[in-house]
Amino acid sequence: MLPFLTQVVLALSLIPTVYILYCGLFYRYKRRSLKYLRGPPRTSFLLGTEYDLLLQTDAFHLESKWFKEYGTVFRANTYFSEDMLMISDPRALQYVLHTSGYRFPKARDVKQATRFLSGCGIANVDGEVHNRQRKALNPAFSVKQLRQFLELFQRSTSSLVAKWKQELHASLEGSSIINVSTWLPKATLDVMGESAFDYKFGALDGEETELGTAFDNIFVGSRLYPPKVELLYRSFRRDLPALVSNILLRFPTKQERKFLAFLNASKKVGKPMFEKRSKEKAIEQDSKDILSILIRANQQEDIKKSMNEDEVLSQIATFITAGHETTASTTAWMLYSLARNPKQQSRLYQEIREMRERLGPNAPTAQDLDSMPFLNAVIKETLRRYPIIPNLIREAQSDDIIPLQFPVTSVSGDAVSQIPVSKGQRVIINISMYNMLPQVWGDDAEEWNPDRFLEPSMKTTTLGVYANLLTFSAGIRACIGWRFAVIQLQALTFGLLENFEFSPPPSGELDEIQAIPFGLIMPMKKNKWEEGKQMPLFIQTRK
Numbered sequence: 187m188l189p190f191l192t193q194v195v196l197a198l199s200l201i202p203t204v205y206i207l208y209c210g211l212f213y214r215y216k217r218r219s220l221k222y223l224r225g226p227p228r229t230s231f232l233l234g235t236e237y238d239l240l241l242q243t244d245a246f247h248l249e250s251k252w253f254k255e256y257g258t259v260f261r262a263n264t265y266f267s268e269d270m271l272m273i274s275d276p277r278a279l280q281y282v283l284h285t286s287g288y289r290f291p292k293a294r295d296v297k298q299a300t301r302f303l304s305g306c307g308i309a310n311v312d313g314e315v316h317n318r319q320r321k322a323l324n325p326a327f328s329v330k331q332l333r334q335f336l337e338l339f340q341r342s343t344s345s346l347v348a349k350w351k352q353e354l355h356a357s358l359e360g361s362s363i364i365n366v367s368t369w370l371p372k373a374t375l376d377v378m379g380e381s382a383f384d385y386k387f388g389a390l391d392g393e394e395t396e397l398g399t400a401f402d403n404i405f406v407g408s409r410l411y412p413p414k415v416e417l418l419y420r421s422f423r424r425d426l427p428a429l430v431s432n433i434l435l436r437f438p439t440k441q442e443r444k445f446l447a448f449l450n451a452s453k454k455v456g457k458p459m460f461e462k463r464s465k466e467k468a469i470e471q472d473s474k475d476i477l478s479i480l481i482r483a484n485q486q487e488d489i490k491k492s493m494n495e496d497e498v499l500s501q502i503a504t505f506i507t508a509g510h511e512t513t514a515s516t517t518a519w520m521l522y523s524l525a526r527n528p529k530q531q532s533r534l535y536q537e538i539r540e541m542r543e544r545l546g547p548n549a550p551t552a553q554d555l556d557s558m559p560f561l562n563a564v565i566k567e568t569l570r571r572y573p574i575i576p577n578l579i580r581e582a583q584s585d586d587i588i589p590l591q592f593p594v595t596s597v598s599g600d601a602v603s604q605i606p607v608s609k610g611q612r613v614i615i616n617i618s619m620y621n622m623l624p625q626v627w628g629d630d631a632e633e634w635n636p637d638r639f640l641e642p643s644m645k646t647t648t649l650g651v652y653a654n655l656l657t658f659s660a661g662i663r664a665c666i667g668w669r670f671a672v673i674q675l676q677a678l679t680f681g682l683l684e685n686f687e688f689s690p691p692p693s694g695e696l697d698e699i700q701a702i703p704f705g706l707i708m709p710m711k712k713n714k715w716e717e718g719k720q721m722p723l724f725i726q727t728r729k
């Protein structure tokens with residue numbers, strides 16, 4: 187028998203342990219039950235179906251299978267067997283993303299992990315702070331401001347074209363298989379650095395910069411997915427009282443330590459850049475590039491409009507991570523789709539040639555690019571079919587009721603037209619499933635078919651910031667850079683298709699490409715993930 191005092195000490199130390207376990211695990215299990223909704227069976231008590239979604243080798247396969255079986259709203263499980271709500275119903279999405287304002291913030295575990303990557307930048311803050319940062323940054327993303335970048339987008343596309351031509355000339359046949367997935371992010375990284383922060387990555391020219399290396403290191407040497415124990419640890423941290431989770435956040439996972447190294451490098455590079463520009467008289471009131479805007483916000487005395495230095499420096503990491511791989515991967519999937527659909531590729535080339543005949547040697551203006559129906563249909567269809575961010579993870583800030591457009595059938599066979607949710611309920615916004623809803627996009631929604639955007643009969647909902655798509659999300663947290671991305675996609679599509687013809691490599695390699703949901707939808711070869719991103723295309727210079 188233990189001495190009485192030891193028993194007391196043990197009993198007392200048990201209280202916080204039980205409390206932590208209650209908050210971390212049992213509380214969520216008890217409160218957030220959606221048992222009345224149908225959904226896929228649980229495959230693992232600890233990891234739930236969220237882990238199955240993470241591991242799938244075709245990013246849209248499982249959701250699509252479940253969606254066909256259970257409808258536009260169903261139940262799945264996250265870690266520790268907590269129920270999560272999967273939604274692709276238009277009215278439910280409208281409610282969560284638009285109507286509710288900030289009442290469905292990003293899930294705490296997601297925010298805790300991404301905070302290591304991009305600090306207190308706009309993507310990781312909520313409520314009033316987000317509103318303040320967004321208002322300050324909005325002018326950098328106006329149509330007028332972004333059109334000024336078109337020339338930079340075209341210059342960077344020309345550099346990429348020159349690099350590929352060099353490769354093709356080096357081969358005797360004037361054609362070659364190029365892994366476009368390694369080149370495109372270099373072009374978009376250079377553009378992001380120069381347009382937003384006046385920083386030259388020189389990635390296309392193979393230069394090594396401190397920031398570029400730190401970004402690459404996030405992926406180098408890491409396994410594709412964090413080990414299960416890291417995922418469970420991150421999930422466990424989510425519901426703990428702030429005091430306890432703040433202590434645990436001092437012990438980041440291996441992946442989070444890499445994120446942090448990139449954030450620190452971007453702050454280190456950004457600080458002198460920011461200080462130098464701050465001292466220059468050149469920050470005129472009307473200059474609206476991101477860096478000038480950040481500097482002015484930092485110099486603001488009005489607390490409702492200002493940003494402190496940490497917020498300003500965190501935006502550098504935020505924009506680099508949010509703004510280059512997204513556009514690059516979308517372009518890779520577009521070239522993939524065009525290579526697989528040679529007739530559509532010829533139609534696109536025909537439209538580009540007609541525009542070239544009209545322009546002579548001049549580069550197309552933003553109006554010229556907007557006036558090309560098929561080029562824009564190809565871009566929209568690629569964004570629809572290959573949404574680079576396939577889902578968003580949110581949680582209810584308070585008890586709420588989510589309305590549905592298309593009622594679903596409950597376990598007991600009743601029609602359900604609204605879903606009551608408790609505070610903390612995990613809600614998965616299925617971007618890819620909304621983008622493929624037959625009710626909106628037709629029975630061939632799983633096909634890549636740009637013509638659907640040329641048909642006046644196409645049904646529309648009023649969701650999303652561009653082309654009725656959810657690819658850039660919607661509402662107050664929609665992608666701030668969507669116009670930037672669209673103009674860059676227009677410039678890349680015009681420039682690359684004008685110069686090259688893309689086809690599947692004769693070896694059949696393209697059939698091995700899978701859409702892997704590794705944060706973003708990454709193209710990788712079946713059973714060869716260790717080779718990294720792969721989109722090998724047979725490229726010929728156009729005569």
Ligand code: HEM
Nearest residue numbers: 308309508509512513516575658659663665666667670671
């Ligand atoms: C095809 C390209 C792109 C896609 C598909 C895309 C998609 C998205 C999505 C889905 C979100 C919402 C994320 C969430 O709520 O968790 C988002 C947010 C964001 N994106 Fe993009 N994005 C793209 C390009 C860009 C570019 C080029 C920039 C910058 C120039 C950018 C900057 C941002 C920022 C800063 C946010 C956070 C906005 C906020 O929380 O207020 N994105 N993006």
